[in-house]
Amino acid sequence: MATHPLRIDPPGTLLTDLYQLTMLQGYFERGMFDMAVFEFFARKLPPCRNFYLAAGLEMALDFLEGLRFSQAELEWLRGQGQFKAPFIDYLAGLRFTGEVHAMAEGTPFFADEPILRVTAPLPEAQLVESRLINLLHFQSLIASKAARVVLVAAGRLLVDFGLRRSHGAEAGVYAGRAAYLAGFDGTATVLTGAQFGVPLYGTMAHSFIQAHDSEDKAFEHFAHSLPGSVVLLIDTYDTEVAAHKVVALAPRLAASGIRIRGVRLDSGDLGAHARKVRKILDDGGLGDATIFASGNVDEYLIARLVEEGAPIDGYGVGTHLDTSADAPALDCAYKLQEYAGKPRRKHSEGKATWPGRKQVFRRFDAQGLCCGDTLTLEGDNAGGTPLIMPVMRQGKRLQPSPTLEEVRARTRAQLATLPVTLRGVLAGTAYPVQVAPALEALAREADRLVGLGSQEAAP
């Protein structure tokens, strides 16, 4: 695990829950190394989401390919006293040797549909649970939120501004990737640009203005320090007064070959300010200068501003995006569905699961819009397009990773298949997902194996 200065380093194999290690010791001592099948899926959609968007697969595969305990980690475990020496020796040689099947990143998905399946000897498949969920949950969470913003913004420039209130370093970096994947144009987070090639955007902060004795001087100094063209932040003291200053400054800057590309609003009633500022800029001969808005922006506000016809050309979306503020977690899980060839399911109240290795088939109407999914078992052809494909075998990727641009293009095509009822910010008609008879039969079989009645076949 080498430090790479232009990326977030992997956190190592101790980023797991303690019980994964105590359970592994139990499996090890009983020789329970048979093939296990786990699937990652999300339960019921929250009221403020019409679909989920799959993301995080590339990091999940990186994690599985790199899985191993370092000497320092093994030493630390040895010092804890609850793990026996033969088990720690076993951990030293543990690698991920299994298979992975998954939905492609950027695929919309719905409740109970798995987006990733791990098939591996039980201890391997168990150990990876915590970090796999941590990776898939967060990126799918942000991609799902970002897709909502993209759909309502209808082509306006969208930039991730969320680093400072994202939950730590990795969240800040990966949120920018997830947002770009979902259709954002870029991010302000430099490391996301350096690690993933996501285009970088940035304007200026209030502190730059405040550090100067006058706003005019601050605008002029900032413009001269950037080659070519500049976006100026105009809400530090009085938005419309500042817009007039921008107009007055433009000819002087033009004489130095500097173009005012646009202005940024960051507070107040963004729609009202945008209309006034647009008029000031137009009247001042800056009809080409764009208006970019930020400050507590989310998809609900953008939808309203777009509907009102506010003359805003782009948005910086920060906290609401990077924390998925209206739904900061998805009710997701990674559950054992089969062990040693037998189907398994849990029956806990409100959390029962569908057993077996599953496939999701999606049907499309004549316009190419998706119109219904079927959740069934692998090998049971329910008709339509299967969404879950093999991506890893014997612990190695089957294909080189797609580029992020490829994933983004595929995501755009996928979002274009969503019916109009799912594309807005409000709750749409629920998307139909049916469970195939083959899967219902297997659920009854799984219950019979552990001595439960079949009356509760549906989760």
Next chain:
Amino acid sequence: MATHPLRIDPPGTLLTDLYQLTMLQGYFERGMFDMAVFEFFARKLPPCRNFYLAAGLEMALDFLEGLRFSQAELEWLRGQGQFKAPFIDYLAGLRFTGEVHAMAEGTPFFADEPILRVTAPLPEAQLVESRLINLLHFQSLIASKAARVVLVAAGRLLVDFGLRRSHGAEAGVYAGRAAYLAGFDGTATVLTGAQFGVPLYGTMAHSFIQAHDSEDKAFEHFAHSLPGSVVLLIDTYDTEVAAHKVVALAPRLAASGIRIRGVRLDSGDLGAHARKVRKILDDGGLGDATIFASGNVDEYLIARLVEEGAPIDGYGVGTHLDTSADAPALDCAYKLQEYAGKPRRKHSEGKATWPGRKQVFRRFDAQGLCCGDTLTLEGDNAGGTPLIMPVMRQGKRLQPSPTLEEVRARTRAQLATLPVTLRGVLAGTAYPVQVAPALEALAREADRLVGLGSQEAAP
């Protein structure tokens, strides 16, 4: 920046917003290296918080002490085309050489009260903004949430279970630290234990049960794999049936020297199940076995269960804690308050700030409970206990870091000073924070300096 296998590695200096770098280039070209004062504070408390709890200072100081651009980072910046060679040479030598004043970790604080002040040459103080907010915001967010849980749980065992749905690796690790600091007993996240010495807790997952053909066998195998004592998860199929299995198993385990320390419930009506299970355990001679509950637990549910007298001895708190689900972000900022000896403030609508270097004085009543704060300027003695102290000078800590146990003990003492109206889960009487005349006068002076009227002195 060396990889340390038992900690989350720092993400490097590119974890920042692009505009910090473009602004720095502007400062550099104009020779704006005078002393700047920035303060980090939070705006209005959300309706579901009665106080904030300061956390993250230790990581913030680590970040400042280690600040530098690596050769690889400088090369990358050079390749971007928008930064000029003399500026990149300047970045190569940039270190943090300033002062920091701060509230101690574990101090309750309120709207507009700074918890950290940076005094440094403008480019240094500016560059660190994004990561400082990222660190202080997240840990204060989680500590503030955790403190609510601690206050209502009234001494019951509390364990952080949130890694899987925390927002990435760093969030998972630091959430466990913030929760422990606030009074939790431990975490399930192994790396949090390895990095910070936070006590580790763990039981078993449903998959362990499901991987066995019978629940009884799974319990027995798990118990034998752990030396001494064990907590068994009993909700995989039928909670009360499983409780009877535990009772039946206990004598056989006792014969092998294994004690059943407790059981865990993870679904359904936790209070109702706990009452039934308590009776089954008591009737079966397991009066000493504890009941631990998890599954969508937060402070609201714990408060209700405690009030109902549910026989639950401890809680695993996951998603709600690690995402601070009811308030997943705080409205916080890091703002320029003084530059080159002159007070500064922004005037943006709804976001105006108080200028100058500030101090917070806290008053206590005869019972030792805090009864009011005064926000004023450094050097203006408003009476009471000053909360902001020097912690770093010339880029180095003034004192060795306290241990996490020391911080936790201090936090407990601090939480004990909160008046009863702030200690519950519902909104209490707002805590009085008054602004001193000296600060109001400086705000008017700052406005006058940039040519604004004084009619809007209050933010």
